[in-house]
Amino acid sequence: MIKKLFQKKWVKLGVLFFASIILLFFCFYGSIYFGFFGKLPTKEELSSLKQAEATQILDKDDHLIGKYYIYDRQPITYEDLPKHLIDALIATEDIRFYEHDGVDNTSLLRVFFKTILLRDKSSGGGSTITLQLAKNLFGRKKYKIFSTVINKLKESFIAKRMEDIYSKKDILTLYFNTVPFPDNTYGIESASQKFFNKPTHKLTLSEAATLIGSLKANHSYNPRLFPERSQLRRDVVLNQMVKYEYIGSTKADQTMNKSIELDYQYFNHDMGLAPYFREAVKKELIKILEKYKKPDSSAYDIYKDGLKIYTTLDSKMQSLAEEAMKEHMQALQKEYETSYGTDSPWKNNKDIITAAVKNLNAYKNLKEQGITETQIEDSLSRKKDIELFKWEGNETTKLSSIDSLQHYLKFLNTGMIAIDPFTGAVKTYLGGIDYRYFKYDHVSQSKRQVGSTFKPFVYTTAIESGMKPCTYFSTKEITYTNLNNWTPKNASVEEDPHLNFTIEKALSNSVNTIAVKVLNEVGIPKVIDMVKKLGITDSLSYEPAMALGTDGIKIKELAGAYASYVNEGKSVRPYYISKIEDKNGNLIASFEPEVSDIPAYSNYTKEVLLEMMKSTVEEGTASRLRTTYKLENDIAGKTGTTQDNKDGWFIGITPNLVTVTWVGNDNYNIGFKTTAMGQGANTALPIFAKLFQRLNQDSSFDMITKSKFEKPSDEVLKDLDCKPEKRDNLFKRIFGKKKKKKKFGKRQ
Structure with missing residues (x-):
């Protein structure tokens, strides 16, 4: 009967049809297996998986402050994965993970009958953690037809091979290190750091469930963008954990009663903490790595090789500096715009x-x-x-x-750097007001006129050349006939042709006329030589106006030079990177402080200048540190304001920190409308002051805020013991000229 049945034409056609279908399926299956639709990775290739890893930038205490990456990924080990994180994943994504060999046939049958035949979308998917891992590692390609089927079959082959090679623990580790999370984040460690500012092993049950919940749809369940939706998804994960007895209902209820609390970290290169610093580090890092090669002789790639860059930055101080800057600059901007009114x-x-x-x-x-x-x-x-x-x-x-x-x-901008004066290690770095909109880095790139912050170099040269700190100079203006009748004028002292200041008072009150006269006494060549000894490499003009800071100098170089006043006369070179390691912790390079071998001047000169700059704070142009901001720290300093109020400066010196701050408009044709507003004491000094107010409130900065200057020697105290000013005697007042005319280069 069966024989007769198979003799019928329609039966023969049916059998032939089904045989053809089966043959086609096996051909199709074989074509995928043998690489017709793209070569499948071999077991050997799978056993040495390599994934691009983000390079991490760490602060002085090894806290993560940023990354360089194509894919934001930081691998971790199985031991770093908390149990409730693993349980949440398995309960939600693959409850038979420990039973199958990469492909869960039970789930596939459920999907076929319930999801496909019965259209029951609540029945779940058939993908396993291992299948998802295969997808994460190798992605999916588009084909003209059957793309989904081809990709799923390829993933099943890869999954089975991986199960043959790796233990379940290894597969979980690989999965957690490669799975994509919201905001272009790859791997659980990167997600944990980005959304909760903590390493994976410190994730709470709620935080772990939130991240696992986001895997269903990275965008839709992004806790930053959609907190309510994300919280509902978190609760689904917790209920799944209860269902499969990973946690009790009481613990789940307690967790679900709490809102998700993010501590989001912007590792986006344009945002987050210290973006200008991170960009400066990147530029220097690229130069450094040109000198080093990997063991296989290939070049390092900062976006893929998972390097660790240890920097000198104090992230806590940096955060306070950014707060201080924003508070002051917002208020100053408003004042600045109001001063111009409709005539801007x-x-x-x-x-x-x-x-x-x-x-x-x-x-x-x-x-x-x-x-x-x-x-x-x-x-x-x-x-x-x-x-x-x-x-x-x-x-x-x-x-x-x-x-x-x-x-x-219309926007005012700023630059600020704070360094350890003994090593040059950069502690804070503000290149501008907002890196997203103002890419120009005023610390490393800008060379603005430095104004009166140059004057200490003139006086340092004078003291080192033998001039006594109680030497008096007249404040009166002089016209230099050999310089096109140039007449330096004073902004901080009223015109009085009979008034004489010591050079200490001249510096603390930033008297222009005396600075030029002192330069004339010691000579331009000596001052330029001193400045070079202090590590300033920027070329300087060979003009008398240099005494008033008409030359442009980078903030970094000013900081290194001013460090000498607390570092035994030795300048330092500010640096950012302390060491570089590869992803396995092997040292690639390390860096030592660059400090001058020989002091640029004597200890006597250092003590005199430091006392003179203390006077600037106590009773001179920076006195508002005491009167307005009520700072009681040991501080020396110098303000600076350039011509037409284009640049405002303040350099603050404390025993263990040197800080340089600049404020101005990036367009050099636009200055402040008045000197009262544009002077360094009003524009730049408040950022320093507000930073120190914050530092004073935190005992972890006591080494900086409570440090004291050494007492100057008896010789220095004796040489500074004189009246800060005196007036000409009656004879000179009667017969002296109101304004002199001289040639620069001739003794006054």
Whole structure:
């Protein structure tokens, strides 16, 4: 009967059809297995898996402050995974993980019958942790047809091979190190650091369940973007853990009654802590690594090789410095804009605006294309949605490129660095007010006129050359006939042709006329030689105006030079990186402080200058540190203000920290409207003051805030023991000239 049945044509066709289907399936299956749709990784290749790893930037206490990466990934070991994290994963993603060989046939049958045939979407998926790992490691490709089937079959082959090679613990470790989490984060350690600011082994049950819950849909269950939705998903994970008896219902209820508390860390290169510092470290790191090779002679890749960069930064102090800067700069910006009112140069000065427009990349690109000025203006005047930086909160509005330019022209910017004066180790680093919108780094790139902060170098040279600190100079103005009748004027002292100051008072009150006269006494060559000994490599003008700080010097170099006043006359070179390790902890390079071998000047000179700069704080141009900000720390310092109030400076010296701060407008054609507002004591000094107010409230900074200057020698105290000022005698007042004319280079 069966024989007769198979003799029927329709039966033969049916059998042939099903045989063909089976043959086609095995051919299809075999084509995937043998690599027709892309080579499958061999067991040997799978046993030596390599994944791109983020390079970590660590502060002085090994706290993570940033990363360089293509994929944000930090591998960890199985021992770093808390049990409740593993339990949450298995309860939610793969309850038979310890039973199957990479492919869960029971789950696949459930998916086939319930999900596909019965359309029951609540029945769950058939993917295992090992299948997901295969997907994470090798991704999926698009094919013209059957993409899903081809990719799933490839993943099943890979999963089975991995189960043959690795233990279940190894597979869990690989999974947790490669699985994608929200915000372009790969691996549990990176996710833990980003969302909760802690290592994986410290994750609480709630935090672990939150991250595991986000695996279902990275964007939809992102706890930063959708906290309520994420919390609901977390509770689903907790209920799954109760269902499979990993935790009790009481513990689950206690956890579900608490909201998710994030401590989000922006490892985005433009955001987070110390972005200017991280960029400066990256630039230096790239140069350093050009000299080193991996064991296989290939070059290091900072985005893939999982290096560890140990830096000198004090992240806690950096955070306080950023707070101080933002508090002051927001208030100063408001005061600055109010002072100009409706007559602001960023709105009404056509020359400034036109020059700034022509400096735009968009303008230059259009110009290179041969487009006319009228067409360029039309193009740059078209409005579009633009996100604008504002201190009170960013906003997106419709503006043209020219409108946006005028908005940013008004902003004051800043640069600040604080270093250990004995080693040059950088403790804080502020390159600007917001790295997202102002990429220019005012610490490492900018060279602004330094104003009166140059004067201590002139007086240092004078004291070292034998001038006594009680030497008197007249405050009166002198016209130098051989310098186009140049007449240095004073901003801080009222014109009095009969008044004489000691050089101590001249420095503490920043008297311009005396600074030039002292320079004339000691000679420009000696001052330039001193400045070079102090580590300042920027070229200086061979002009008398250098005494007033008309030359541009980088903030870093100023800091290194000023360190000499508490470091036995020796300058230092500020540095960021202490050592570099590979991902396995092997040392690649380490770096020692660069301190001058020979003092630039004597200990006597150091003590005199330090006392003179203490006077600046006690009774001179920086006295508001005491009167306004009520700081009682041992502080010496120097303020600085440049011509037309373009730059404001303050350099604060304490026994264990030297801080340099600058404030000004990036467009050098725009200054402060008044000297009262633009002087360094008003623009730059408050950032230092507000930082120290914060440091004083934290006992962990006692080594800085409670440190004391050494008492000067009896010789120095004796030489400084004189009246700070005196007036000309009656004869000189009657017969002396109101204003002298001299040639610079001739003794006064």
